[in-house]
Amino acid sequence: MPDLIDGSQDVSVHGILNWIMLLGIFSVITVIGNYVGYKHPMADSLIGMAILSLITLAGVWMERKLPLNISSIIYISVMGILLAFPGMPTSKFVLHYVSQVELLSIVTVFLAYVGIGMGKSWEEFRALGGRAIIVTMLVIAATYYGSAVVAHIILTLTGVPAI
Amino acid sequence: MHASILILVIVAEIIGPIEIHLTESVEVSIMPLLYTMLLGLIFYLDKRITWIERKQARVAEGTMMLFIGVLISKLAISSGQSMHLIFDMGPALLLQEFGHLATILVALPIALLLGFKRECIGMTSSIGREPEVAVIVDKYGFNSQESRGIFALFIVGTIIGTVFISFLASLSVSILPLHPYAFAMASGVGSASMNAASLGPTLAAFPGMETSIEAFAGFSNLLSFSIGIYIVIFLAVPITERLYAFLEPKIGKKYIVKEKEDGENA
Numbered sequence: 001m002p003d004l005i006d007g008s009q010d011v012s013v014h015g016i017l018n019w020i021m022l023l024g025i026f027s028v029i030t031v032i033g034n035y036v037g038y039k040h041p042m043a044d045s046l047i048g049m050a051i052l053s054l055i056t057l058a059g060v061w062m063e064r065k066l067p068l069n070i071s072s073i074i075y076i077s078v079m080g081i082l083l084a085f086p087g088m089p090t091s092k093f094v095l096h097y098v099s100q101v102e103l104l105s106i107v108t109v110f111l112a113y114v115g116i117g118m119g120k121s122w123e124e125f126r127a128l129g130g131r132a133i134i135v136t137m138l139v140i141a142a143t144y145y146g147s148a149v150v151a152h153i154i155l156t157l158t159g160v161p162a163i
Numbered sequence: 164m165h166a167s168i169l170i171l172v173i174v175a176e177i178i179g180p181i182e183i184h185l186t187e188s189v190e191v192s193i194m195p196l197l198y199t200m201l202l203g204l205i206f207y208l209d210k211r212i213t214w215i216e217r218k219q220a221r222v223a224e225g226t227m228m229l230f231i232g233v234l235i236s237k238l239a240i241s242s243g244q245s246m247h248l249i250f251d252m253g254p255a256l257l258l259q260e261f262g263h264l265a266t267i268l269v270a271l272p273i274a275l276l277l278g279f280k281r282e283c284i285g286m287t288s289s290i291g292r293e294p295e296v297a298v299i300v301d302k303y304g305f306n307s308q309e310s311r312g313i314f315a316l317f318i319v320g321t322i323i324g325t326v327f328i329s330f331l332a333s334l335s336v337s338i339l340p341l342h343p344y345a346f347a348m349a350s351g352v353g354s355a356s357m358n359a360a361s362l363g364p365t366l367a368a369f370p371g372m373e374t375s376i377e378a379f380a381g382f383s384n385l386l387s388f389s390i391g392i393y394i395v396i397f398l399a400v401p402i403t404e405r406l407y408a409f410l411e412p413k414i415g416k417k418y419i420v421k422e423k424e425d426g427e428n429a
Contacts, residue, residue, distance in 0.1 A: 019229055022230075026230050028169075029172055032169065032172070059232055073232075076235045076236050080238070101237065108194075110227070110231070113230060116206060119208055120217065120224065128319055132286075135316070136315075139289075140352075146265025147349040148349035150262030151256075154259070158254055
């Protein structure tokens with residue numbers, strides 16, 4: 001059971017060189033997928049992936065090195081938002097290259113890794129049985145619709161035109 | 164392993180999305196991201212593929228921490244670009260976090276009818292990704308029934324959550340007349356991979372709105388991991404406790420206790 005929540009501290013992925021190498025591999029795979037699926041020019045999307053990888057690297061590094069107890073997700077989000085903020089000197093450059101990388105290309109590669117990582121939980125999953133699956137599906141569906149319906153009501157109340 | 168993934172990705176992108184028409188207007192689209200995930204799982208499980216075993220699974224799991232960063236920074240860049248829109252939609256973005264509480268009303272009674280006991284508190288108070296698991300374990304202790312409940316939810320969610328929410332989103336966008344932004348915000352309820360998986364069909368259904376839909380989904384996911392946690396701690400868990408105390412004597416099933424232990428010895 002402790003296995004469940006320690007994924008992010010995995011011993012096998014340590015050291016900044018290791019991170020750079022992995023991000024490099026990930027970028028190359030994504031760029032190829034991005035080319036095959038969406039025909040975006042490889043050189044531009046490679047620069048886009050390099051920008052995204054640098055932000056990630058900085059965020060992960062800050063999480064480890066800065067004395068604040070803030071997760072890398074927060075650092076990465078703040079940096080990304082700032083770099084792309086309209087009016088920032090970086091925004092045109094960043095947007096041009098990053099828009100060449102489709103979100104779905106990144107996700108497609110990411111989920112391949114998730115799939116392999118998921119294999120570890122397979123036995124536990126099989127042991128849980130049907131009732132746990134029913135409850136889980138209900139929980140996900142209810143959370144999704146709860147969120148969608150509330151968002152829809154507020155959007156309608158605040159007069160956001162449906163497009 | 165990385166080479167195998169490269170091949171998987173190329174094959175998946177060549178196949179492209181498959182659209183299944185259930186009726187004239189209802190369609191479910193299966194995105195390449197689902198093939199790569201399922202094939203990744205099959206690669207691990209298939210005994211003939213000897214170069215992807217438990218060690219590679221641990222590496223893959225560890226790399227997720229890095230690769231999630233790439234995903235988040237892409238979403239953050241979309242958010243930064245659409246910051247004015249996000250300020251305009253602030254109320255909806257914040258209040259939809261409370262919509263997550265719907266799970267308690269729907270799932271708790273059913274979980275009780277299915278014969279779960281205190282596990283319900285962990286199982287039905289939230290969507291049960293990493294931060295929520297931490298909340299429940301912190302409050303009830305690692306070996307409590309409540310924690311066992313959320314561990315079950317976590318494992319099942321890990322395996323089926325991504326696929327399930329992708330189908331759900333794909334079906335919903337074609338049959339429910341809700342605002343595109345509402346779907347975008349709803350896709351941010353769970354983990355980053357669930358977010359991405361439900362975003363796929365949403366993006367496909369509303370072409371031309373990619374950046375704003377990505378922005379709302381990313382921001383909503385960020386809120387789920389920050390503000391959402393406080394909602395779980397201060398609202399969801401107490402409400403689940405109350406409702407449990409109220410409903411359990413009425414519909415809780417006593418005779419199933421023995422059977423329940425068989426099912427729960429995971």
